[in-house]
Amino acid sequence: MRLLLLVAFLLFPALLFAQFNSFKLGSYILADNQQVRHDAKLKLQDAKLLIAKDEKGSTIKITPREISSFRIGIKRYRKANGFEESKAFTEDAADEVFVELLDSGQVMLMRYEYTTKSGPSASPNGAIASGGNFVHETYLLKWSNGTVVSAVPAGGITGSNKMFREMILLYLSSRPDLIKLVEDKQIILSDLKRLIHALNTGTPYVPEPVHNIRD
Numbered sequence: 001m002r003l004l005l006l007v008a009f010l011l012f013p014a015l016l017f018a019q020f021n022s023f024k025l026g027s028y029i030l031a032d033n034q035q036v037r038h039d040a041k042l043k044l045q046d047a048k049l050l051i052a053k054d055e056k057g058s059t060i061k062i063t064p065r066e067i068s069s070f071r072i073g074i075k076r077y078r079k080a081n082g083f084e085e086s087k088a089f090t091e092d093a094a095d096e097v098f099v100e101l102l103d104s105g106q107v108m109l110m111r112y113e114y115t116t117k118s119g120p121s122a123s124p125n126g127a128i129a130s131g132g133n134f135v136h137e138t139y140l141l142k143w144s145n146g147t148v149v150s151a152v153p154a155g156g157i158t159g160s161n162k163m164f165r166e167m168i169l170l171y172l173s174s175r176p177d178l179i180k181l182v183e184d185k186q187i188i189l190s191d192l193k194r195l196i197h198a199l200n201t202g203t204p205y206v207p208e209p210v211h212n213i214r215d
Contacts, residue, residue: 023053028062028070042072047097047114064096076101080110083140083151099140102193105200107171109193110140110149139192141171152192159189168192175199 026042028050040052050062050070064079071077081096099110115133139152153163165182172178178199181187187195191208198205 023051024072026070026072028052029068030062031066031068034068042070044072044077044098047099047112048095050098064098069101078110080112080140080142080149083112083138083149103196103200104144106144107196107199108140108142108144109196110142112138112140112151139189141168141196143171152189154189160185160187164189168195171196172199178205181205 023041023043025039027037027039028042029037038052040054042053043051045051048064050067051059052062053059064081067079069076069078077098078101079096080099097112097114099112101108101110103109113135115135117133139154140149141152142149150167152167153161155161155164165185165187168187169179169182172182175198178195181195194208195205197203
C-alpha cells in the first residue's frame with residue numbers, strides 16, 4: 001500500500017502537466033503559404049514543437065521554421081529568436097522558438113516559456129519530495145517594424161530592478177506619462193502587459209485593481 005501511494009505521489013506532477021498540455025481548438029498559418037489558415041486541434045508540446053491533429057485524427061509535427069503564426073483558444077503565438085535566455089546560470093542566444101504574443105501595436109510584447117524537469121529528492125529527515133515539471137518564463141520586447149528581439153531583465157522579489165527599468169524606458173519615448181511611472185518605480189514585471197497595452201492603444205495606464213478581501 002505504501003509503495004502504491006509513493007508511486008502515485010511521484011507521478012502526480014507529470015499527470016497534472018499532461019492534463020493541461022492537451023489538444024485544444026486552434027488554427028495555424030504555414031510560413032510558405034501565409035494566405036491559408038488551417039483549422040485543427042493543436043497542442044504546444046514545447047517551445048520548439050507544435051502538434052496539429054485534423055478532423056480524421058491524423059497528427060503532424062510542426063517546427064518554428066515551418067510556421068508563421070498560430071492560435072490555441074484565445075492565445076496567439078508567433079516565433080522569435082536571437083534573444084538571450086538564461087538557463088542554468090548561462091546566457092545563450094535562443095534558437096527559433098514559439099512565443100506567446102501578449103500585445104501588439106508599435107511594440108510587441110511576447111512571452112517565452114520553457115519547462116525543466118526535476119527528479120524526486122530526499123530531505124535529511126527521510127521524507128521524499130516529488131519531482132515534476134517547472135515552467136519558467138521570459139518576457140520579450142520588439143519594435144513591430146524592427147528585427148531585434150530583447151529579453152526583459154527580471155530581478156529582485158518583484159522582478160524589477162534598474163536594468164528592468166532601463167530596458168523598458170527605451171520603448172516609451174512617446175509617452176511621458178508612462179516614463180514617469182517607470183522612473184518613479186511604480187511599474188514591476190507583473191505590470192508590463194498593462195503598460196505596453198497602454199502604449200500600443202494610446203490610452204492611460206490602468207493599474208491592476210486591488211480587491212477588498214470581502215469582495
